[in-house]
Amino acid sequence: MRRLIVLLTLSVGVAVGYRYGYEGSGYSYAGSYDVDHSVQYTGRSYYIDYKEPRWCYPLRIDNGNVKCHSPRGPNYRSMFGTRCRIFCDRGYRLIGRRQVECTLTRCWSGISRCKEVRCHTLPAFPYGSYVCSKGIRMDSQCEYICEQGYQLEGDRTRMCLENGQWSGSEPLCVDYEPPRIKCPGPREKVAEPGRLTTRVYWDSPRVKDVADKHSAKFVLKGPPPGSEFGKGEHIIRYVAYDRERNKSSCKFTVTVYVRRCPLLKPPVHGYITCTSAGNNYGATCTYTCEGGYERQGTYKRVCLFNRSWSGTTPSCVLIEINVDVNSVAALLDQFYEMQRLLIISSPSASDRYYSLQINTLQEAACGLELRQVTIVELVGNPPRVIGRIKEQQLSSEIVDQLRQIYYLSRMHFNVVLIDKYGTDRERYIQPVTSSELFPFIDNYLLQTEERAILQLKENFCN
């Protein structure tokens, strides 16, 4: 056995004479130690220094140590057959074999090294931050802190362990504070003119969440500004939720007042029709007199903001027609905007159609009055002509002019309906009945207020 070792020593001696190492082996030679010391080169022969015998180069591990056991005892440390166990320092991890052996080829049977233990870099921490005592090296302790308004849930600290893993798990920053919400002050408003409601506008409540300083990611629930409100007190509630569904609410009141004027009384022989609720601020009341009466004074009155009516109460006075005029225009002027005219023209008082017509109209007198229709009769031919408005006699000149301007024949019975502005609207050559006349007036001639009054008084004539 000894001879074999010597032989091998000689056969590789030339190579050993050079200082060399395995490239990339991870080992490094002991700085103070030369391979030459173990195998001395003296002229032509080699010999082994048995005082300090070497075979493989001595093992040295950076950041670690080796424990070797030589089969020939502690004096033959790197002899063939020596087995070494490799131990890494704390904070270092073994890469490669745990145990190597010095082989016949004067090489160790494996390659090992100690690598520093490092944990991965911790990810950025949402809504908070962390500080580490030694970066990502082993034993580094990282402490998590949350931003204002957030509370830490989970592991406050994590440590880089020997196995390169962080202890525990990433904590959470939880928004535990509800958002702060501030409602606007109470609102008071008067209903809009002519209405019992009003739109009320306000600034949306201000919401602040301490935690949500970057992005105001809260949900606000409540009625939109500009909603319409009726009379009375309304409570407006707003609720704000933050990301964690923590909520807070606030409220304010909206009060709507309806200003009213005293109720108006209709005049004697007249009616009033009012818009809106009749006597609320902005309501308009229109005075109309019964047929045969004319209004003296204000036509319309408006309920003002100060709760009083504009104008004064008008009165309804019996229409007094002055027939003693010298032109048709002067006569018609007196009916302008007040009465409609039903002008009946007949060749004689004994005309069959004429007497039929007069009878029919007498029966319909109430309905005619309601529709503000005045009857004008033009009977006969010159020189015996009779013109009549109720009991008042018209001159033959006026009768003549009336027949001319409204194209009324003197030779046979005919009727014309004149509206409140003097325009002829419908003609009849036979006696007209109320069932024919009234629907025509109701559908085509009535003003809005008149129609309202008519509906009010519909059964008045029955």
Ligand SMILES: *[C@@H]1O[C@H](CO)[C@@H](O)[C@H](O)[C@H]1NC(C)=O
């Ligand atoms: C806010 O929400 C968190 C998470 O849901 C909850 O733990 C906390 O108690 C809430 N805070 C309040 C004041 O309600």
Ligand SMILES: *[C@@H]1O[C@H](CO)[C@@H](O)[C@H](O)[C@H]1NC(C)=O
């Ligand atoms: C209400 O206001 C009108 C017009 O502004 C004024 O003429 C009237 O005197 C006021 N009435 C009262 C009771 O103040």
